[in-house]
Amino acid sequence: MKTFEYLRPTSLKEALDMLKNHDGNVSILNGGTDLIVRMREGHSSPEVVMDIKKIPGLDQIQVDEDRITIGATVLLNDLGLNEVIKTRYPYLAQAALSVGSKQVRNRATCIGNICNASPLADTATPLLALNADVHIYGEEGIKTVPLKDFFVFVRKTILKPTEIVTGISFKQDPEALGIFTKMSRRKEVDLSTVCSTVMRSGTEYRISCGAVAPTPVRLSKTEAFLSGKTLTGEVIEEACKLAEGEVTPISDIRASEAYRREMVGVMLRHALSEWL
Numbered sequence: 001m002k003t004f005e006y007l008r009p010t011s012l013k014e015a016l017d018m019l020k021n022h023d024g025n026v027s028i029l030n031g032g033t034d035l036i037v038r039m040r041e042g043h044s045s046p047e048v049v050m051d052i053k054k055i056p057g058l059d060q061i062q063v064d065e066d067r068i069t070i071g072a073t074v075l076l077n078d079l080g081l082n083e084v085i086k087t088r089y090p091y092l093a094q095a096a097l098s099v100g101s102k103q104v105r106n107r108a109t110c111i112g113n114i115c116n117a118s119p120l121a122d123t124a125t126p127l128l129a130l131n132a133d134v135h136i137y138g139e140e141g142i143k144t145v146p147l148k149d150f151f152v153f154v155r156k157t158i159l160k161p162t163e164i165v166t167g168i169s170f171k172q173d174p175e176a177l178g179i180f181t182k183m184s185r186r187k188e189v190d191l192s193t194v195c196s197t198v199m200r201s202g203t204e205y206r207i208s209c210g211a212v213a214p215t216p217v218r219l220s221k222t223e224a225f226l227s228g229k230t231l232t233g234e235v236i237e238e239a240c241k242l243a244e245g246e247v248t249p250i251s252d253i254r255a256s257e258a259y260r261r262e263m264v265g266v267m268l269r270h271a272l273s274e275w276l
């Protein structure tokens with residue numbers, strides 16, 4: 001690994017000043033389970049690395065009456081084992097606890113999973129289905145962007161080089177039901193071949209999938225088709241056909257394009273059948 005300068009700010013303001021002083025040529029280090037691996041493998045060679053884990057206040061899960069906010073440095077294990085998340089949003093807890101191994105999750109963060117912008121990021125599908133918002137700190141102060149507008153392409157987000165994500169939040173909707181599914185070649189410590197979250201609130205549905213497009217995606221056409229409908233076997237079959245046509249997977253070492261497309265239908269059928 002190439003040598004690099006290591007910075008450790010103790011406030012958001014100091015972090016922003018450091019980013020500005022280096023013209024944004026800085027890699028932000030959170031848990032490091034993506035960044036350090038990429039640096040070791042030579043895919044990334046930053047000259048400056050800024051560790052944000054000592055910035056106070058970012059390691060909290062804040063539960064307000066109407067919103068839940070997950071701070072930037074909250075670990076995946078702490079998210080997945082949080083009582084409120086486990087009880088009200090079990091599909092988000094399951095997604096968090098499906099990442100890597102216990103050792104990985106004791107370093108890795110949910111925000112790192114999102115900012116890494118992998119198409120198969122496991123926590124992205126529940127957060128997309130929850131209509132989550134990303135909170136970003138930069139030269140203009142804090143701004144809030146819907147998660148669905150945050151991802152641009154594989155490993156590319158809308159973040160500017162002098163911006164830091166401070167957290168992600170979503171409106172409380174404890175009545176909504178959700179199902180997270182992860183298909184992988186191995187049961188433990190494996191990346192998703194395809195993953196999805198299907199949410200139901202009354203007769204409205206939100207469906208998101210990972211590893212089937214350059215970014216994690218919402219299946220808006222399928223959602224619109226299901227909206228207001230009573231679920232029947234026929235409706236489910238039609239929705240699955242639509243969903244399979246809505247994704248744009250690729251073939252790679254994990255699976256073929258055709259397999260991934262078919263699995264989108266399988267996952268949706270499985271989830272919707274729970275609510276027949």
Ligand SMILES: Cc1cc2nc3c(=O)[nH]c(=O)nc-3n(C[C@H](O)[C@H](O)[C@H](O)COP(=O)(O)OP(=O)(O)OC[C@H]3O[C@@H](n4cnc5c(N)ncnc54)[C@H](O)[C@@H]3O)c2cc1C
Pocket residue numbers: 027028029030031032033034035036037052072076098099100101104107108109110111112113114115116120121122123159163164165166189190191192
């Ligand atoms: C053995 C192993 C197994 C894994 N298994 C899975 C898996 O099953 N599913 C899965 O989805 N992932 C998996 N991963 C990938 C990784 O663990 C996750 O993506 C993790 O959530 C990344 O979080 P982190 O805090 O370690 O991110 P980091 O590596 O610290 O950062 C990731 C990226 O996000 C940027 N970043 C981080 N925080 C911020 C911030 N606050 N503001 C702006 N940019 C930021 C960094 O600059 C970097 O580009 C695995 C990794 C390993 C090594």
